[in-house]
Each structure stands twice: as C-alpha cells, then as structure tokens.
Amino acid sequence: MTAPIALHGSNISYFTGKLENYFRVKGLDYTLHAMKFPGDGKRIERELGVYQMPVLQLADGRWMTDSTKIIQWFETEQPTPALIPANPAVAFICYLLEDYADEWLWRPAMHYRWYYDEGAHFAGRHLADEHLGSLPVPGALKRAFMRHRQRSGYTRGDGITADAVAGVEAIFLRLLEQLETIFRSRPFLLGERPTLADIGFSGPFFRHFALDPVPLEVIRQRAPAVLEWVARLWNTRASDCTGSEPDSVPTDLGPLLEAIGNEYLPYLNANVAAVAAGKKRFDADIGGVGYRGARYSRYRVWCLAELRRQFEVLPEAARADVQALLQQHGCWEPLWQEKLLPLLPGQDEGLPFRASTKMVGANETV
Ligand SMILES: N[C@@H](CCC(=O)N[C@@H](CS)C(=O)NCC(=O)O)C(=O)O
Structure with missing residues (x-):
C-alpha cells in the first residue's frame, strides 16, 4: 500500500491527530483534508453510515x-513495522490503554478546551474557519455557534457541572505525574519503541493537551518529559527504531492501570447501566467526582465488550498473566462487573468500512 491515504478531519481534532500520529510512526503517506460543511458531512454519512471525524x-x-x-485493519494488512506488540499480554495492555485514552481522557481534554475562554475562543475560531468557512453567515456567529455546540455537547452538556471541574482537572494532573515518571526513564510508554499505547495517548495529547493554551502551560511547568514525548512520537518512524519490542508490562504502568480500574471502568459500568435502563442521561459518582447528566453512549458499551473480547481471545498463558495484572491493579472486578452488556444486534457490523448509527456515542453530538 504505497498510494497516499486521504484523511478527512480537522487539524485540531482528537481522533484525527491520533490517526496522523499512527500514519507517521507507521510510515504510511497520507494527506490531510479539512472537512467542509455541510457538503462533506452529508457525503460521509452516505459513504459510511454515520458522520464523524476523521474518516479516510x-x-x-x-x-x-x-x-x-482502522488501526487494527492496517496492522493486519501491513504487519511491519508492528505497532501492536507480538507478546499477547502486552498487546492486551496496549488495547486497554488505547481505549482509556480514547474514551476517558476525552473528558478532561474537552473540558480544558471548551471550559476556559482562552481555549474556547482559539478552538471556536479555528473550527469555524476550517469547517464553516464557506457558509454565508457572519464570522462572529459561526464562532459563537461552535463554542455553544461544543460546550453543550461535551462539557456542561456531558455531566461536567461546576462541582466536577476540580475533579476532572485532578484526573489530568495525576495523569501528568504518572506519565512524567515513565517518560523520564524511557522514550515510549512500553519501552524503547512506540506502540499502539503511545498512539492511543496521542489522541488527547497531540491536538488537545499539548495544543490548548491552559493545559499546555500546565504540561510545560509540571511535565516537560511528557511534552518531549509528544514531539518525539510525532517525529519517530517505527522502522528506524532499533530497540526491541516490549515483552513484558513495565511495573511503573501500575498507577495508570489503577486509574483505569478506579475511574474508567466504573464509568463504563455506569454507562452500561444507563443504556440498559434506557436512560439517555445519567448521574455517576466516579473516583470522588460527581457527574450530573452525562450522556449515554452505545459506542462505549461496545468498547467494554471489545475489551472483554480482547481478553477472551488471549492464549491461555497470557490470559493468566493478564488476569493477575488486572487483579493487582483493581481492573479485574470492574471489567466483569456488569453481567449483560446491552449491545444491539449487528452494532459493529461493517467496521471499519461502514458504521451503524447504533455506534453513535457520547463524543458525538449528532
Ligand atoms: N470512535 C471514533 C470517534 C471519533 C469522534 O468521536 N470524533 C469526534 C471529533 S474528534 C467527532 O467526530 N465528533 C462529532 C461531532 O462533534 O459531532 C474514532 O475512533 O474515530
């Protein structure tokens, strides 16, 4: 596969940034195109079944x-250089870290961008120019629309009330401390080479925490090694890395796994309970933070099912190792807490070439 990939999204978008990091590290050529509305939105819905960004x-x-x-598909089609480690237990931890970065760090990333006027004005202007540029509407109105849309979809409107702000910021501050320890001792999350775990973390970091003014200043002051990792990943080609593949999970990942066990998995379970009860909004107290009126997500029910599936397909020996690790860090019990997952029939059918509207989640305002 040598011909360029046409990636459509935004150059300040979370998941677009994640795929850009993946393609660069993997050594696949791509060109980035800004989605233009309304035309591109309609076209993407026609081609793929749902509107979201990025698409390619x-x-x-x-x-x-x-x-x-998409990443799993490319890793199968083009196995070298591999970003999913060959060791199945390490690969499982990569999937878990990727999912946590995709779905849980989304919340503090959205908070820092849209809660503070400094971030909201920068991003609102950028997105209005990038996506709504051709609409015959005054610029100030487009920018105000963007700020309102994102705040009512992703911050206030996704359960982050004034009382939850300090708690959401504490998630980020703890994360920085954990990552700073790791990146002071090695270049990538799992060792000498970048893996899927780094790509997952590039989603929240590359286009959000290390771009938006408020969190960027926090990183500069508190976690310079994390800032270095953001740039290092962007500038790394896996094919140039001479370090060996990780064949065990570094012990200093423990605090990250504990955050997954204490925060992310309990949130996924609260979401499962809401979807099962037919509630589109739910309240949850997670890690001492009260979320009020968080949006339900069918996509995140599927995320939990995927994590379980990834565990179940492990070879027996790896399964025992992973179970022990998850038990040690408080992830095992919440992974299986909900007996039945309210998935819809065929929910993930067609992915990554077609997505069902049943997959629309809390990170989409459609
Ligand atoms: N699970 C999808 C999530 C993509 C996603 O949620 N993208 C956001 C922007 S980064 C989006 O399209 N949101 C739709 C909206 O704001 O309406 C992925 O991994 O690509």
Whole structure:
C-alpha cells in the first residue's frame, strides 16, 4: 500500500491527530483534508453510515471510519513495522490503554478546551474557519455557534457541572505525574519503541493537551518529559527504531492501570447501566467526582465488550498473566462487573468500512 491515504478531519481534532500520529510512526503517506460543511458531512454519512471525524479514503476508493478499527485493519494488512506488540499480554495492555485514552481522557481534554475562554475562543475560531468557512453567515456567529455546540455537547452538556471541574482537572494532573515518571526513564510508554499505547495517548495529547493554551502551560511547568514525548512520537518512524519490542508490562504502568480500574471502568459500568435502563442521561459518582447528566453512549458499551473480547481471545498463558495484572491493579472486578452488556444486534457490523448509527456515542453530538 504505497498510494497516499486521504484523511478527512480537522487539524485540531482528537481522533484525527491520533490517526496522523499512527500514519507517521507507521510510515504510511497520507494527506490531510479539512472537512467542509455541510457538503462533506452529508457525503460521509452516505459513504459510511454515520458522520464523524476523521474518516479516510483509500487509493482504491474505499472509505473507512473509527480510528480503533482502522488501526487494527492496517496492522493486519501491513504487519511491519508492528505497532501492536507480538507478546499477547502486552498487546492486551496496549488495547486497554488505547481505549482509556480514547474514551476517558476525552473528558478532561474537552473540558480544558471548551471550559476556559482562552481555549474556547482559539478552538471556536479555528473550527469555524476550517469547517464553516464557506457558509454565508457572519464570522462572529459561526464562532459563537461552535463554542455553544461544543460546550453543550461535551462539557456542561456531558455531566461536567461546576462541582466536577476540580475533579476532572485532578484526573489530568495525576495523569501528568504518572506519565512524567515513565517518560523520564524511557522514550515510549512500553519501552524503547512506540506502540499502539503511545498512539492511543496521542489522541488527547497531540491536538488537545499539548495544543490548548491552559493545559499546555500546565504540561510545560509540571511535565516537560511528557511534552518531549509528544514531539518525539510525532517525529519517530517505527522502522528506524532499533530497540526491541516490549515483552513484558513495565511495573511503573501500575498507577495508570489503577486509574483505569478506579475511574474508567466504573464509568463504563455506569454507562452500561444507563443504556440498559434506557436512560439517555445519567448521574455517576466516579473516583470522588460527581457527574450530573452525562450522556449515554452505545459506542462505549461496545468498547467494554471489545475489551472483554480482547481478553477472551488471549492464549491461555497470557490470559493468566493478564488476569493477575488486572487483579493487582483493581481492573479485574470492574471489567466483569456488569453481567449483560446491552449491545444491539449487528452494532459493529461493517467496521471499519461502514458504521451503524447504533455506534453513535457520547463524543458525538449528532
Ligand atoms: N470512535 C471514533 C470517534 C471519533 C469522534 O468521536 N470524533 C469526534 C471529533 S474528534 C467527532 O467526530 N465528533 C462529532 C461531532 O462533534 O459531532 C474514532 O475512533 O474515530
């Protein structure tokens, strides 16, 4: 696969940034195109079944969506250089870290961008110019529309009330401390080479935490090694890396796994309970933070099912190792807490070439 990939999205978008990091590290050529509304939105819905960003078009004309499934597809089609480690237990931890970065760090990333006027004015102007530029509407109105849309979809409107602000910021501050320890001792999350775990973390970091003015200043002051990692990943080609593949999970990942066990998995379970009860909004107290009126997500029910599936397909020996690690860090019990997952029939059918509207989640305002 040598012909360029046409990636459609935004150059300040979370998941677009994740795929850009993936393509660069993997050594795949791509060109980035800004989605223009309303035309591109309609076209993407027609081609893929849902509107979201990013999407991409392969040289043979096929369209793809969902960064997680897109990466898995490329890793199968083009196995070298591998970003998913060959050791199955380490690979499982990569999937878990990727999912946590995709779906849980989304919340503090959205908070820092849209809660503070400094971030909201920068991003609102950028997105209005990038996506709504051709609409015959005054610029000030487009920018105000963007700020309102994102705040009512992703911050206030996704359960982050004034009382939750300090708690959401504490998630980020703890994360920085954990990552700073790791990146002071090695270049990538799992060792000497970048893996899917780094790509997952590039979603929240590359186009959000290390771009938006408020969190960027926090990183500069508190976690310079994390800032270095953001740039290092962007500037790394896996094919140039001489370090060996990780064949065990570094012990200093423990605090990250504990955050997954204490925060992310309990949130996924609260979401499962809401979807099962037919509630589109739910309240949850997670890690001492009260979220009020968080939006339900069918996509995140599927995320939990995927994590379980990834565990179940592990070879027996790896399964025992992973179970022990998850138990040690408080992830095992919440991973299986909900007995039945309210998935819809065929929910993920067609991915990554077609997505069902049943997959629309809390990170989409459609
Ligand atoms: N699971 C999807 C999530 C993509 C996603 O949520 N993208 C956001 C922007 S970064 C989006 O399109 N939101 C739609 C909206 O704001 O309406 C992926 O991994 O690609």
